[in-house]
Amino acid sequence: MELTSTSFLVTLIAATALAMLLALLLWNRLPGPGAVRWGVRVLMLGLCQLTAICVVAAWINGSYGLYASWDDLLGTGDGRGSSAMTGPPVGRAKFTQGANGTRSTYFRGSHSKLAGQVIVWTPPEYDAPGAQKTRFPVLTLLHGYPGSPGSWFDLGSMPDSLEQLVQLGAAHPFILVVPEIYPGGVNTDCSDTPRRKVATWLARDVPELVAKNFRTLPEPKGWGLMGVSTGAFCAVKLPLQYPEVFRAGAALDPDPLTGDPEVLADAGLRERNSPVWLLGHAKGADVGLFLATSAQDKDSPPQQLAAFARAARGTGVRVKTLVRPSGGHNFQTWSGMYPDALGWLSTELAAPAAPS
Incomplete structure (x- = not known):
């Protein structure tokens, strides 16, 4: 998938939405001790932030043409x-x-x-x-x-x-x-x-x-x-x-x-x-x-x-x-x-x- 393609940006947006949805659905349903549950919640929050940052980075790159291919990046x-x-x-x-x-x-x-x-x-x-x-x-x-x-x-x-x-x-x-x-x-x-x-x-x-x-x-x-x-x-x-x-x-x-x-x-x-x-x-x-x-x-x-x-x-x-x-x-x-x-x-x- 090309770095600057619309399909790549759409995929990142979908991944961000999925990460947020899973975090909402699983937040109070995680099994295990309290420390484990909070650790998993931190990881879910991190995943939401990471995917959101990737969306913004891909949008900026597409708008300004900073990198046109994976080899460039x-x-x-x-x-x-x-x-x-x-x-x-x-x-x-x-x-x-x-x-x-x-x-x-x-x-x-x-x-x-x-x-x-x-x-x-x-x-x-x-x-x-x-x-x-x-x-x-x-x-x-x-x-x-x-x-x-x-x-x-x-x-x-x-x-x-x-x-x-x-x-x-x-x-x-x-x-x-x-x-x-x-x-x-x-x-x-x-x-x-x-x-x-x-x-x-x-x-x-x-x-x-x-x-x-x-x-x-x-x-x-x-x-x-x-x-x-x-x-x-x-x-x-x-x-x-x-x-x-x-x-x-x-x-x-x-x-x-x-x-x-x-x-x-x-x-x-x-x-x-x-x-x-x-x-x-x-x-x-x-x-x-x-x-x-x-x-x-x-x-x-x-x-x-x-x-x-x-x-x-x-x-x-x-x-x-x-x-x-x-x-x-x-x-x-x-x-x-x-x-x-x-x-x-x-x-x-x-x-x-x-x-x-």
């Missing part, structure tokens, strides 16, 4: 090898049907040699009559840290939010691609390091996988990214680093755009993989970036967005910023940014089209 991800997942042979993938019309695979990239989960969702328009030759734009969704691809569906209201905007004519019907951003359990801020080529995984292996198995528009005019928190940092970084693959990126509450010393200790490597450095070396790149935050978010202050937009002047990189008056560093705030972000992405990326 327990710290059981194995980061010692090139990947914690054995996966299929290099370059081979088998998609299996999942919830909400998604298809999922564990895939090992031929370029990075990393393996991880990739979830793909195709819009209803993809299978509509007469659309057999239509190719669709691709939007890669990048989760935060800690997090997992499933957080976009469990916490992030996808794909429902996108479908509502498509029905209103406010967004393209994108193919959604949701890969792991730290395959093997080690966060590198979506960067290639000597031991782990995560940027290559996201910018070469995953796009090749999707283009091979789905009707996608050509890169880069039909390919963009949207990320939250650490994933938002990556959504700014990757189009600047790979403009031949991604034309646009939407970043919702991005981590500091100069990089995180706790993630990449090597100062030179960190600088060369920071959006600020990449922006200064992106003259002439046909790239658009959307950066959003809230005035209350101390993890992603509005000042860094304004400074980044100023630095972009004269580079040719198109930058748009949005600062909402309130909101925390969570999916409740990020989902409120979807209309602006997805609407903007739909102006930067090509609409579905059949080959001419």
